[in-house]
Structures are given as C-alpha cells and as structure tokens.
Amino acid sequence: MSKQKRTKIKEVLSVGVSDKAVVKGWVRTKRQNKNVAFIALNDGSTIHNLQLVADPSTIGEDLLKLVTTGACISAEGQIVASQGSGQSVEMNVSTLEVLGSADPEKYPLQPKKHSMEFLREIAYLRPRTNTFGAIYRIRHAMIFAIHKFFNDKGFLNIHTPIITGSDAEGAGETFRVTSLDLENIPKNEAGEIDFKKDFFDKETNLTVSGQLEGELAAMALSEIYTFGPTFRAENSNTTRHLAEFWMIEPEVAFADLEDNMDLAEEMLKYLVSYALENCADDLAFLNQREIDEDKNKKAEDRNELCLLDRLKFVVDNDFVRITYTEAIDILRNSKPNKKKKFQYLIDGWGADLQSEHERFLVEKHFKKPVILSDYPKDIKSFYMRMNDDGKTVAAMDILFPGIGEIVGGSQREERYEKLVARMDEMNVPKDELWWYLDTRKFGTAPHSGYGLGFERMILFVTGMTNIRDVIPFPRTPGNAEF
Structure with a gap:
C-alpha cells in the first residue's frame, strides 16, 4: 500500500467525491457475495460510517476473510458517488490491509443491540459503539466549551490539589491517601495510627472539591475556575453517583449571590x-x-420532551428564580404531596429537598429551569454566607429537567467572626483550615462561586439515564476494573 496520508472519515464524507484517499478504522459490518463485499468502516471521527466497496477478485478472498466485525483495516481507493441508499459517497477499494484482526467467534461487540449493563462489563471496547462514540465526542466538545467560556470572560484556570489535608464538605466520605505499610501500621503512645510517620507527616485524602483552594486564588486573581477530578467514598450505587468524577468550580471576587x-x-x-x-x-x-x-416504556415513564427539545428548553427559557421558602410552600401544597405520591413528603420548612421535589418544580410546576436560593443554614455547608435573618444562607442550586440539581453554589462567608462561629457550630476543625481563616483576616472581600458536576451536565446533554455511561471508566462501589 502506498504511503499516502490517512484522511479521517469525517473529512471524506464532508468533501464528497474526490481523488484517491486512504482511510483507516474499525469494521462495523461486512456483507459479501461472490462479486462484491460491502464494508462499513468507522474511525471515531464521526458517528457516520464510510461504505467500502471491494471486489473479491481484486482484493483477494483470503484477505477479505480476515475483514470481520471488530478488525482494524487500512483501505485505499477512489471516493465516488454511492450507488445505494444510506450514504452519499463510498470508496471503491483498490488496496486493503488488515492492521489487526478480530476473532469473530470471540469478539464481544457483534452488530446487534447490547444492553448498557453488558457494555459496562466491556468498558474497554464500548467506545466502538455508536452510542458511546457519540457520548465521548460530546464530552470532548463540552470540555472545550467550558474552557472557551471562561477564557473568553477573562477567568484563569487554576489547578487545585488532588491530595489534600482537608475535607471541604465536612462529610467525612473521603478516600485516604497513605504510604504507610498496611501490614505494619505504626501507632503512637495513645495506640492511634501515627500519621507523623506517613509521607505527608499528617492524615491526607483525595479531594472532594477544589473550592477552598480556589477561593484563595480568587482573593488575588479575582476570577478563577478549576476543572479537575474529585473523589467521594460514598457507598452509593445509584444512577447519579460516582466515586470519581469531574467538577468545574469558578470562584469570583467582588461577586454576590x-x-x-x-x-x-x-x-x-x-x-x-x-x-x-x-x-x-x-x-x-x-x-x-x-x-x-x-416506545418500549410505559406511558408514565416516557420523556415528556425529546432530548433535542429539552436542550432547546434550557436555551430558550429564562431560569425561574425562587427562594427555598417559596419552593417549600409550592411543594407542601402540591398534588403529589397532598396525595402522598412523593416518596419523601414535605411537612414543613427545613426539609432537605430530594430529586423528586426538584424535578416536580422544574418539569411540572414551572416547566422551566429553576434556581433555588436562600436555604436553611442547617442543611448547607459551613462556608456559605449567613443571611441577615440568621436562619438562611446565601446558597443557590440550579435544577434541570430529568436531572434535578446540576449546579450548587453560594456567596462565601467572608466575615471572620461569622465563619468561625459557623465552623464551631458544625464541628469543622479550625486548626486544619487555619489558612482558609487567614484569608478572612488579610484583605477579605465578598466573593461567590459554584460547582458544576461535569458528568451530570453530560447526562443532561446526551439524554443518558445512568451516570456510569457518560464517563469512560466509571468508579463505583466494587468497580475499578479498567
């Protein structure tokens, strides 16, 4: 085969009829009779396949036998107008090379419908399916768009630590990081683990959020954002939780709620x-x-809006902004609550809203995305700014159809005495966060920020229903296979 440069299938399909090209990719399907073989080839650059038309007498029967579903091939030929339906152009193959064969008896991804559960078991191969190819291309586009959005607004991207000595959320659900010999753990005089002998001379864990360090950067650079991995050792096997996921966390000085x-x-x-x-x-x-x-679901389980309509729904509507107190009144007086249809009934003020409540507000009541603000202090984190009423904090959550909460944030408590009081109230160790408190002594300023769970965003944009299907290699309880 000649050393002509490879052309991506996306480019071949967009250019149309052209001179010779070389394409390389993985075989999706092959149909063959004694006169002709039709090969559907995909290289990941687009969801669309390129049809290759090969003459067995030219290419060779023995070589074509190796061209099976899953095999990787290189093909050279003329790009011509397609004779059949389903594609505008196809390649008349002049030469073909099998770069990597795939035993058709053992290759797991046969050209048929596979369940999401099965595909999770072969996560190393699932990018080759149409569904996951589409998800990963969209995921990339969203990564790029996030950086472009903040860059164009003058924000600086800050890398915050993955290994940290603090638990930003105070929930205690962290993965411990240690270099201690687990067969011979050193103990101090009190019989406790002696972390002085550990690598960092103290107890450390994987970060649950880059927020606290992001705040430090905002107190010098004004507008920053983080985009990094975060980890929670929450033993939760739901369709919305991962142990390792990515967060986008802007922090902005001089910004209120x-x-x-x-x-x-x-x-x-x-x-x-x-x-x-x-x-x-x-x-x-x-x-x-x-x-x-x-079509295969019960009527009540079907989506009221299709995926594209849900996306347009977000772009075309101003988000409704209401307080937590107003939301509680709406929910308490709602039909599902009165008829006891909610799994978690709303009795009164102070309840922590569940996904079913959030989705009711968005999908049934307002029929628009909703921003809830001013939550009770008792159900929110220590760093959120206390409102003048002494009962609520300047917090906000953004609720989306099908997802519920997609963004959570707040104005941060910049007043030293009030922050100390909240930390004492919630048993947050001040000695571990002395540096965070110091920023409230040295040139403090009003500031705000929020976190966007990237995988939840991808769930919404792709219409997938399980968060394990929007990250290449999901980390969940009992699962760190690939």
Whole structure:
C-alpha cells in the first residue's frame, strides 16, 4: 500500500467525491457475495460510517476473510458517488490491509443491540459503539466549551490539589491517601495510627472539591475556575453517583449571590448552545435512540420532551428564580404531596429537598429551569454566607429537567467572626483550615462561586439515564476494573 496520508472519515464524507484517499478504522459490518463485499468502516471521527466497496477478485478472498466485525483495516481507493441508499459517497477499494484482526467467534461487540449493563462489563471496547462514540465526542466538545467560556470572560484556570489535608464538605466520605505499610501500621503512645510517620507527616485524602483552594486564588486573581477530578467514598450505587468524577468550580471576587446565579445561568446556556451547534449529528443519533427506547416504556415513564427539545428548553427559557421558602410552600401544597405520591413528603420548612421535589418544580410546576436560593443554614455547608435573618444562607442550586440539581453554589462567608462561629457550630476543625481563616483576616472581600458536576451536565446533554455511561471508566462501589 502506498504511503499516502490517512484522511479521517469525517473529512471524506464532508468533501464528497474526490481523488484517491486512504482511510483507516474499525469494521462495523461486512456483507459479501461472490462479486462484491460491502464494508462499513468507522474511525471515531464521526458517528457516520464510510461504505467500502471491494471486489473479491481484486482484493483477494483470503484477505477479505480476515475483514470481520471488530478488525482494524487500512483501505485505499477512489471516493465516488454511492450507488445505494444510506450514504452519499463510498470508496471503491483498490488496496486493503488488515492492521489487526478480530476473532469473530470471540469478539464481544457483534452488530446487534447490547444492553448498557453488558457494555459496562466491556468498558474497554464500548467506545466502538455508536452510542458511546457519540457520548465521548460530546464530552470532548463540552470540555472545550467550558474552557472557551471562561477564557473568553477573562477567568484563569487554576489547578487545585488532588491530595489534600482537608475535607471541604465536612462529610467525612473521603478516600485516604497513605504510604504507610498496611501490614505494619505504626501507632503512637495513645495506640492511634501515627500519621507523623506517613509521607505527608499528617492524615491526607483525595479531594472532594477544589473550592477552598480556589477561593484563595480568587482573593488575588479575582476570577478563577478549576476543572479537575474529585473523589467521594460514598457507598452509593445509584444512577447519579460516582466515586470519581469531574467538577468545574469558578470562584469570583467582588461577586454576590445574584452575580453567581447570573454567571451559572449564562454558562449553562452557553454549553447547551455549543452542543446544539457543534454536535448536531451525535445529538440527532442520541435523540432518535431515546425516542426508540421510549416506545418500549410505559406511558408514565416516557420523556415528556425529546432530548433535542429539552436542550432547546434550557436555551430558550429564562431560569425561574425562587427562594427555598417559596419552593417549600409550592411543594407542601402540591398534588403529589397532598396525595402522598412523593416518596419523601414535605411537612414543613427545613426539609432537605430530594430529586423528586426538584424535578416536580422544574418539569411540572414551572416547566422551566429553576434556581433555588436562600436555604436553611442547617442543611448547607459551613462556608456559605449567613443571611441577615440568621436562619438562611446565601446558597443557590440550579435544577434541570430529568436531572434535578446540576449546579450548587453560594456567596462565601467572608466575615471572620461569622465563619468561625459557623465552623464551631458544625464541628469543622479550625486548626486544619487555619489558612482558609487567614484569608478572612488579610484583605477579605465578598466573593461567590459554584460547582458544576461535569458528568451530570453530560447526562443532561446526551439524554443518558445512568451516570456510569457518560464517563469512560466509571468508579463505583466494587468497580475499578479498567
């Protein structure tokens, strides 16, 4: 085969009829009779396959026998107008090389419908399916769009530590990091683990959030954002939880809660618009996939809006902004609550809202994305700014259809005495966070920030229903296989 440069299938399909090209990729299907073989080839650059038309007498029967589903091949030939339906152009193959064969008896991804559960078991191969190829291309587009959004607004990207000595959320569900010999753990005089003998001379864990360190950077650089992995050792096997996931966390000096809500709404609309404009083919495929799956569901389990309509719903609507107190009144007086249809009934003020409540507000009551603000202090974190009423904090959550909470944030407590009081109230160790408290002594300023769970965003944009299917290699209880 000649050393002509490879052309991506996406480019071949967009250029149309052209001179000779070389394409390389993985075989999805092959149909053959004695006169001709039709090979569907995909290289991951697009959801669409390129049809290769090969003459057995030219290419050779023995070589074509190796061209099976899953095999990796290189093909050279003329790009011509397609004779059949389903594609505008195809390649008349002149030469073909098998780069890597795939035993058709053992290759797990045969050209048929596979369950999501089965595909999770072969996560090393699932990127080769149409569904996961689409998800990973969209995931990449969203990564790029996030960086572009913040860069264009003058934010600086800050790398915050993955190994940390603090638990930003105070929940205690962290993965411990140690170099101690687990067969011979050193103990101190009190019989406790002697972390003085550990690598960092103290107890450390994987980070649950880059927020606290992000605040430090915002107190010098004004507008920053983090985009990094975060870890929670929460033994939760739900469709919305991962032990390792990615978070986007902007922190903005001189911003109050209203500014925080404005930034988050602008960012979410930007990301969804970017997906609609730049991922049209993949979204069209996932939209049709969802419509087909809905046909097999009970009427009450079907999506009220299709995927593309849900995305447009976010872009086309101003988000409704209400307080937690107003939301509680709506929920308490709602039909599902009065008829005891909610799994968690709303009795009164102070209840921690569940996903069913959040989705009711978005999907049934307002029929728009919702920003809830001013939550009871007792159900929120120590760093959130106390409101003048002494009962609520300047917190905000953004709720989306199908997802519930997608963004959580707050104005941060910049007043030293009030922050200390909250830490004492919630038993947050001040000695571990002395550096965080110091920023309230040395040039403190009002500031705000929020966190966007990246995988939850990808769940929304792709229409997938399980968070394990929007990250390449999910980490969940009992699962760190690949």
